[in-house]
Amino acid sequence: MPVITVWMIRISLIYLLITVLTGSLILAHKALDLHPSFWALLPVHIEIAIFGWVLQFVLGTAYWIFPRFIRGSARGKKSVGWLMVILLNAGIFFTAIPGLEERAALLGRTALFGAVVLFLILIWGRVVSYRDI
Amino acid sequence: MLPVTRWFIKAGMIWLALGLMLLLADTIPGSPFHISLLPVYWHMIAVGWITQLIMGVSIWMFPRKRRDRKKAETPLQWAIFWSLNAGLVLRFFSEPLLDPGAVEAGVAGGMEMVTNLEQGIGLVSWLVLTSIGLQLTAVLLYLAEIWPRVQPRRKRKGSN
Incomplete structure (x- = not known):
């Protein structure tokens, strides 16, 4: 398992824990009427579940498991891979943290988009069958 | 494929089908449901299907810590499931019964038997809290199972 995948999957597991904890607090509030402010966690819960947990886990696993390049670097440029990880997590951070300015959310969405574009660049050439080479 | 993985995947597919069925039921104009199904079907899809599929497949495919236990199942994996x-x-x-309107309308099966509204909501709250505990336990057990298996190749070889 490449180090980039190890980082992505471990971060996604941490996000899984965070999304389950925030979801638990919201559900507990629904059951016990703890405090209305718990509803403020809902966007964080959704954002982290979709992008932090599921997307990051899937991208990290695909980066590891898809067919590798026969020549040159096995999974493309590592610097691009690391930039993808940084942009993805910066994007999740800026969009998930409540109370930040609108500009921060825009910056976050841009970073998320950039991460996905980098993923496409990295993975496109690896969506092949070895029989075709 | 490990038997526990088959159970994860099949249960995941059942949750997906149920989630889409409820989504359909909730979309029908003039739906007879007086309760909010939205959190139910979204969690059926996001947790019941996607998360469960990821858990089952990763338990099966991720590298094991020890080669000699390559195909062995553990009680921990079944506990997660x-x-x-x-x-x-x-x-x-x-969860749908937490909506007081649902109790008053007597929509949910069995709730008609609860004559004391406060007592009924207390019971439902306990069920919800138990479900939170079980889901949280599943995630913590999954982390315990999978975290040590997410390692760079060289380090994993060294630990054998």
């Missing part, structure tokens, strides 16, 4: 699915079943039956 049962804890998650028991939590989900409990949640999907109890």
